[in-house]
Amino acid sequence: MSITSDELNFLVYRYLQESGFVHSSFVFAYESLIGRSNIATADIPPGTLIHFLQKGLQYVEIEKQIEESETGGPDDKDKSSKKIKSSNANAGKDKKYEAGSLLSAVANSSGLRLTPSKRPSENKDNENDVTKEKDNEDREENPTADSMELDYPIKKFKRADVIYLKGHDTQEVYFCSWHPKLNLLATSAADSTVRIWTIPRGPCDASSEKIACSNAIVLKHESVKKQNKDVTVCAWNHQGTLLASGSGDGYVRVWTPSGELKLSLVAHKATIFSLKWNQKGNCLLTASVDQLAIVWDIESGTPKQKFDHHKGGVLDIDWRDDTSFVSCGADNVIHYCRVGGKEPIRTFRGHKEDVNAILWSPDGQLFASCSDDQTVKIWDPNKSECIKTLTEHTREVYTIKWSPKEPLILATGSFDSTVKIWDCSGSPAESSSFKCLHTLKGHENYVYDVAFSPNGKYLVSGSTDKSVNVWNARTGKLLQRYSTVGTSSEGTIYRVSWNRSGDKIAACACVFDFHE
16 A cells, blocks of 8 residues: 555645644645645545554554564564554455555544545534533533633633534634624635525524524535635625635635625636725725735626735735725735736835735724734834834734724734734834733634624634633633534634624634623
């Protein structure tokens, strides 16, 4: 049995995804062309690469013992013989899989079943799902606040406060976006779909969950390309009349709220990392691993302008107004561009590694960026040098959000497992300005997203530890928390979002009630 380069590339790609290196995984998939192999959609269980390496080490140890037994006594040979027989017995079980299918063999040796339509966590009926959720609720009753070194009580989300959006054929739900006017939630996932859920008004209970799951509209992303079709991002326009989605095959699609495909926008050649509508809704801005940012004319469905200034994947974008925007990328550079202009208005350098996210302040006077270099930088668009560098995080900073109400209050989430809230007002020259107000400790792993409530009073955070925390943004206190571990929606929390009224929080494939 041997491993092909395609199989090895796929295992590395999955390992990067499982470890939280989302940008690296998509770039690796693009450059290694794993989307063109016939295993790109294989249902491989988590941890396969690590398991494969462990098995390899075991076999190396067996070979070593065999070599030693050749010069040792009868006892050594008997011991080695037993191990070899055990190994051969396991190998015999693998023969029921197609010859040469290394991935299936490794999965089988770990006791996992591989089927095209099911994942290990989905081989249980609804009754077992309810049991898992009840077990999780029981665990949430335990005083976990002590383990986080909190000196005040926190409230746990109860099962009755949560709607589990069951429907995606995967636990990797990458993005969620609330409709700006209606109680509609769009989610995008690794199963090549976007789903539009109608979330009933009132409490999140069993009846609301049944209504939401039974009325979901499924938007299938079919492509002529045999490439990665993970739907990585989705966003409603500000009017709520259209929903845009971007996927791993580079396609951008525009849908109506009823699920009708209105436009297929084809120009990108690799994974879409970000897409944003301008305020008018007549232009859509997209960013891709293929190093392009593209402004699309929605009326004609064609590119209005392609921006090729980056020398690495474009990781994020944000409109300042209807015609100008900033973009950042894996080349460590930020460009400020205007539609119609051939060259950037200004180029900003200062970060030493990938710039993961970029966002204008609500008044449009400043913008913030965060990077793998563990810093957050605040920029004035009229100056080439950053006006302030925030340096208190100790790992990569992945997400940034401005408060919609409080003047120049910024939240940052990092792979150091913390969330920080900063006051970015005042003069950059003053030592007392741009200070960290709170360091929020409550997660046990990478923080992928944060979001302020519409009134700016609260902050929600999501993490690879599969938990959601709600904080008082003014005091830094942890108010509520919920873990998806052991539930039907277990998975990394890549995205969190508040609805327009601020009484419900979406966290990938879950919706929570929130009460002040």
